[in-house]
Amino acid sequence: MAKFITQAINDEILEKLNLENRYNFLNTCIKPIISSDDMNFLKQVEDFCLNYEKTKNITHGPDEDIYDWVSDFGKEGYISRAHKFGMLDLNYNPHGLTAELMRALGLCFFDPQLLMMFGATILAINPLEAHHDNVPVRLGALRDVVTGNSPGCILITEPERGSDATHQLTTCEEQPDGSFLLNGDKIFNTNAPKSKWAVAYATAEKNVGSKMAQFLIDTSWDGWNCERVYIPWAPKLYLGSEKLDNLRVPKEYVLGGIGKGRDHLFEGLVVERIMIATQNICECFNSLAHLTIYSNMRKQFDKPIIQFQGVGLSLAELYARAQTLFYGLLKFCKDYDALAEKHGGEHSIPSGISRTLVPIASCFKYTCADLSKTICYEAANLMGGAGLSDNTLMHDLLNISRIQEIVGGSRQIQLYIIANALSSIFKTL
Numbered sequence: 001m002a003k004f005i006t007q008a009i010n011d012e013i014l015e016k017l018n019l020e021n022r023y024n025f026l027n028t029c030i031k032p033i034i035s036s037d038d039m040n041f042l043k044q045v046e047d048f049c050l051n052y053e054k055t056k057n058i059t060h061g062p063d064e065d066i067y068d069w070v071s072d073f074g075k076e077g078y079i080s081r082a083h084k085f086g087m088l089d090l091n092y093n094p095h096g097l098t099a100e101l102m103r104a105l106g107l108c109f110f111d112p113q114l115l116m117m118f119g120a121t122i123l124a125i126n127p128l129e130a131h132h133d134n135v136p137v138r139l140g141a142l143r144d145v146v147t148g149n150s151p152g153c154i155l156i157t158e159p160e161r162g163s164d165a166t167h168q169l170t171t172c173e174e175q176p177d178g179s180f181l182l183n184g185d186k187i188f189n190t191n192a193p194k195s196k197w198a199v200a201y202a203t204a205e206k207n208v209g210s211k212m213a214q215f216l217i218d219t220s221w222d223g224w225n226c227e228r229v230y231i232p233w234a235p236k237l238y239l240g241s242e243k244l245d246n247l248r249v250p251k252e253y254v255l256g257g258i259g260k261g262r263d264h265l266f267e268g269l270v271v272e273r274i275m276i277a278t279q280n281i282c283e284c285f286n287s288l289a290h291l292t293i294y295s296n297m298r299k300q301f302d303k304p305i306i307q308f309q310g311v312g313l314s315l316a317e318l319y320a321r322a323q324t325l326f327y328g329l330l331k332f333c334k335d336y337d338a339l340a341e342k343h344g345g346e347h348s349i350p351s352g353i354s355r356t357l358v359p360i361a362s363c364f365k366y367t368c369a370d371l372s373k374t375i376c377y378e379a380a381n382l383m384g385g386a387g388l389s390d391n392t393l394m395h396d397l398l399n400i401s402r403i404q405e406i407v408g409g410s411r412q413i414q415l416y417i418i419a420n421a422l423s424s425i426f427k428t429l
Helices: 011-016 019-033 036-055 066-075 097-110 112-131 136-147 261-267 269-297 309-342 351-382 394-403 411-427
Strands: 152-155 171-174 180-190 197-203 212-218 224-229 239-249 254-256
Touching (some): 011 269, 019 036, 019 097, 019 269, 036 097, 066 112, 066 136, 097 112, 097 269, 097 309, 112 136, 112 152, 112 197, 112 212, 112 254, 112 269, 136 197, 136 212, 152 180, 171 197, 180 212, 197 239, 269 309, 269 394, 351 411
Antiparallel strands (some): 171 180, 180 239, 224 239
């Protein structure tokens, strides 16, 4: 099906807004501040996406199912580059947060909803990577989600528990053979209706965070009941509402027993918040690419609209903010990768150092989400009706940016974490 119902942008401009030109805009913007190795990896991702769009005749239209693409991207190693995955003999190079930033840039320009879907899969990948303990079924599940055999999902939020993730109502009851029975409801879990594997949290006693546990679930098991929660802002994503009804989790699928769940929940916050910030900054650059191309070609009063101060200076301000924040995020990723290398891996970074990085990660998550909301809207605004139509990916960018402050922890929670960090700093004075 065609990308749009009715063409609202003329042929010349629409052709100029193609993926290759938007990639060229991005590369020109960031080439001065990234390494040649980073640029080479970014170009590798871009070349794959360009070829994939052409050979598969992808229009990014409303009837295309982004979940059909998972396997193809997984085979290339483009679902996650946060880890090397040596235990799976994948040995990705490059890997780490900087590689994740480059991967995300390439994928966001290709399809923002696809990147968001992979982001949810990564939330299942990270705990499996950290706690597989060389157990065959866990390694098998990890391979499935990393290489694209199936998307993954994570079950944290509940109908009555959103930001309060440590006082869960879903219960786990240990059995004599070491297995657990899970009972309770989860909701707003991206990819759940499409996933073969889920990582779930439950507690031995309702509302008691110290008794939380972490589990790997095969969604084909009895007791797994999942319905789709439709989110109009991201119509191609499948979010779930799950009812766990005496769902039995065998012993070898227990990633963290009673008392370990809360620690496992919080251990990945730095990386996961930075990955969300990465998605946000990618949306900013994709929107700026659209607006820059459009405003240099669209004429009013016989001259390109970029020459009018209301457009040109507004675009310049948005670009300056995105470029500056990107540089800061890139620096954080580089420093984090260096820390991981120094200490022999991400999981070996001393806990004292990791704790100091948590509020910084929240700063990036908050500011990047806020900037995405601003830039995606203002870019659409300055493009006028063209920015709101279905002729380009701008409507996807605009819609996704509306919910970014909620994804991965609400705006208020991030500010709360930052405020607590400031109080802790004060106590040291």
